[in-house]
Amino acid sequence: KNEVEQSPQNLTAQEGEFITINCSYSVGISALHWLQQHPGGGIVSLFMLSSGKKKHGRLIATINIQEKHSSLHITASHPRDSAVYICAVRGGGSEKLVFGKGTKLTVNP
Amino acid sequence: NAGVTQTPKFRVLKTGQSMTLLCAQDMNHEYMYWYRQDPGMGLRLIHYSVGEGTTAKGEVPDGYNVSRLKKQNFLLGLESAAPSQTSVYFCASSDTGYYGYTFGSGTRLTVV
Numbered sequence: 186k187n188e189v190e191q192s193p194q195n196l197t198a199q200e201g202e203f204i205t206i207n208c209s210y211s212v213g214i215s216a217l218h219w220l221q222q223h224p225g226g227g228i229v230s231l232f233m234l235s236s237g238k239k240k241h242g243r244l245i246a247t248i249n250i251q252e253k254h255s256s257l258h259i260t261a262s263h264p265r266d267s268a269v270y271i272c273a274v275r276g277g278g279s280e281k282l283v284f285g286k287g288t289k290l291t292v293n294p
Numbered sequence: 295n296a297g298v299t300q301t302p303k304f305r306v307l308k309t310g311q312s313m314t315l316l317c318a319q320d321m322n323h324e325y326m327y328w329y330r331q332d333p334g335m336g337l338r339l340i341h342y343s344v345g346e347g348t349t350a351k352g353e354v355p356d357g358y359n360v361s362r363l364k365k366q367n368f369l370l371g372l373e374s375a376a377p378s379q380t381s382v383y384f385c386a387s388s389d390t391g392y393y394g395y396t397f398g399s400g401t402r403l404t405v406v
Contacts, residue, residue, distance in 0.1 A: 189336070218395065228384060228397035271336070280325060280344055281352065282395070284336035 188212050191272050191285040198292050204259040206288045208272030211253065218282065219246050219257050220271040228271070231257075262292045297321070300385050300398035307375045307405045315370040315401050317385030323396070325388040326368040327352075328360060330381040331400075337384065343368055375405045 192207045208217070219231040232239050232246040234255065239246050243262075248255040259266055269289050273282040298319045307313055317326065324345050329337040339352030341360040349360045357379060359371045368387075372379060385398040 220395075220397075226382065226400045226402075228386075228400075230394040230396065233394055273337075281327075281339055281342065282337075284338075286334065286336045 188283050189272055189274055189285040191288050193288060195289045198262050200263060200292055200294050202262050204262050204290065206257045206270050208255045208285055209253060210274045213277050214274045215277045216275040217248055217255050218273045220273060222269040222271060264292045264294050266290060267292050298385055298387050298396050298398040300401050302401060304402050309375060309377060309405060311375050312373050315383055317368045317398055319366055319387040321387060321396065323387035323389050326362065327386045328370045329384045330354065331384060332381050377405045379403065380405045
């Protein structure tokens, strides 16, 4: 069983919709990362969380340490948000990330 | 622009050939990582380094070797390529291994 599970695997939305992508993990962590992989393949770091909530533009990331769960929200989605969103966790005392398989988001105009 | 540069971007190898992938970063980061990405799987760690002159094995190290002779460069070598090593390879760097990671643009390798 993968230590990091994302849902859904695939998500199709209409422009303007509110998007939620979920990430659950099974180990104690020191940090959780959300990454975005563009259709061209490049990977960009969006957020690093160890508690609470972070916001950047239309993106909001939350984490509940007790429930071992994080969510990535996109408000007023746009076709340019179409990408694969990847959750990754860093275990306590580790220098390494463990990655989820990603959620492929398609936003239609 | 500051960042992580991977070369080459694409390569086709014949089974048994060798090659080296180069990762260079200009952010003075201590930590560097090599991952492979295969369809239906998350990024998997091949090898990593926590500083110049250090290397360590990751999740899938077999068939690969690495070197970090200079802080800014992290080399990934395939001594005898196999079709199972067909993948997209990503290099990443991080200042402390804790905060944000910077990824290279990837190398698409096909072994025939």
